[in-house]
Amino acid sequence: GEDVEQSLFLSVREGDSSVINCTYTxxxxxxxxxxxxxxxxxxxxxxxxxxxxxxxxxxxLTVLLNKKDxxxxxxxxxxxxxxxxxxxxxESPTGNQFYFGTGTSLTVIP
Amino acid sequence: xxxxxxxxxHKITKRGQNVTFRCDPISEHNRLYWYRQTLxxxxxxxxxxxxxxxxxxxxxxxxxxxxxxPKGSFSTLEIxxxxxxxxxxxxxxxxxxxxxGYGYTFGSGTRLTVV
Numbered sequence: 264g265e266d267v268e269q270s271l272f273l274s275v276r277e278g279d280s281s282v283i284n285c286t287y288t289x290x291x292x293x294x295x296x297x298x299x300x301x302x303x304x305x306x307x308x309x310x311x312x313x314x315x316x317x318x319x320x321x322x323x324l325t326v327l328l329n330k331k332d333x334x335x336x337x338x339x340x341x342x343x344x345x346x347x348x349x350x351x352x353x354e355s356p357t358g359n360q361f362y363f364g365t366g367t368s369l370t371v372i373p
Numbered sequence: 374x375x376x377x378x379x380x381x382x383h384k385i386t387k388r389g390q391n392v393t394f395r396c397d398p399i400s401e402h403n404r405l406y407w408y409r410q411t412l413x414x415x416x417x418x419x420x421x422x423x424x425x426x427x428x429x430x431x432x433x434x435x436x437x438x439x440x441x442x443p444k445g446s447f448s449t450l451e452i453x454x455x456x457x458x459x460x461x462x463x464x465x466x467x468x469x470x471x472x473x474g475y476g477y478t479f480g481s482g483t484r485l486t487v488v
Contacts, residue, residue: 267415305377305464305479306416351415359429360406363415 267352267364274370281339283367285352290314290333292354296361297326297337300349309337309350339369347371377480379465385486386455393451394483398467402478405448407440408464409433410482416464422448423470455487 266288275281287295296311312319312326312335319326325338335352349368353361378397386392398405403424408416419438420430424445434440437455442448452459462484468477 303481305481306466307479308477353415359421360418361408361416362418365413366415 267354267362269350269352269364269367271365272368272370274372275342276372277342277344279342281337281342281346281369281371283337283339283350283352283369285335285337285364287333287335287352287354287362287364289354289356289362290330291356294355295326295328295335296353296355297324297335298351298353298363300351300366302348306351342369342371344371344373377465377467377478379463379480379483381483382481383484383486385488388455388457388487390455391451391453392455392485393449394463394465394485395447395449396465396467396480397447398465399478400446402467402469403445404468404470405442406466406468407448407450408466408479410462410464411460419450452485455485457487460485460487 269285293314294311297309298306299309300306310321310324312328323340327336349366351363351366353363355361380395406421407419410416418431419434420440422442425442437453440450462482464479464482466479
């Protein structure tokens with residue numbers, strides 16, 4: 264099956280940039296996604312990138328896609344304490360469901 | 374419409390009992406999905422409906438699990454003869470047809486604990 268991998272933990276100081284990395288296996292996904300999950304809450308779509316793009320910027324978020332290496336990253340500029348959460352990358356090869364990574368727990372230190 | 378609603382938020386049950394969860398999607402969404410999330414893992418797809426038709430089921434959905442969406446609106450997920458390994462967060466999502474990400478909205482989930 265599809266395999267989406269992420270590092271488990273990331274800790275940054277408030278105001279610094281955070282970079283969360285992800286590798287995936289299925290190159291047929293039309294879109295690749297980043298979701299955020301806060302404690303006790305459902306998943307919130309942060310952003311997504313079309314597979315023929317290399318980069319997408321959305322306010323403090325920058326998504327980079329390296330299709331050759333099947334590598335996706337999410338950069339959060341000026342990280343705030345409210346950004347502390349678990350971040351999931353996801354792909355959808357068939358268009359019917361998501362395959363999520365294990366999630367990266369981001370801790371922002373004040 | 375306030376989003377995808379799931380009930381109950383928490384459920385504690387004894388091993389061997391049956392449980393049923395409900396999901397109310399966003400009203401204009403005709404697709405509805407169920408996922409399961411265990412501690413420290415990302416959500417795993419279980420099944421999805423388009424209107425009342427169940428179009429896909431994961432191999433994770435054992436014979437003890439059944440999902441229905443009788444009128445193409447709300448859905449129920451039933452687990453029979455629960456086991457401790459069923460303890461997880463059960464997430465529901467709904468969307469419009471088309472490229473994923475368009476309106477795809479998750480509920481807050483039902484946390485099941487089997488004791």
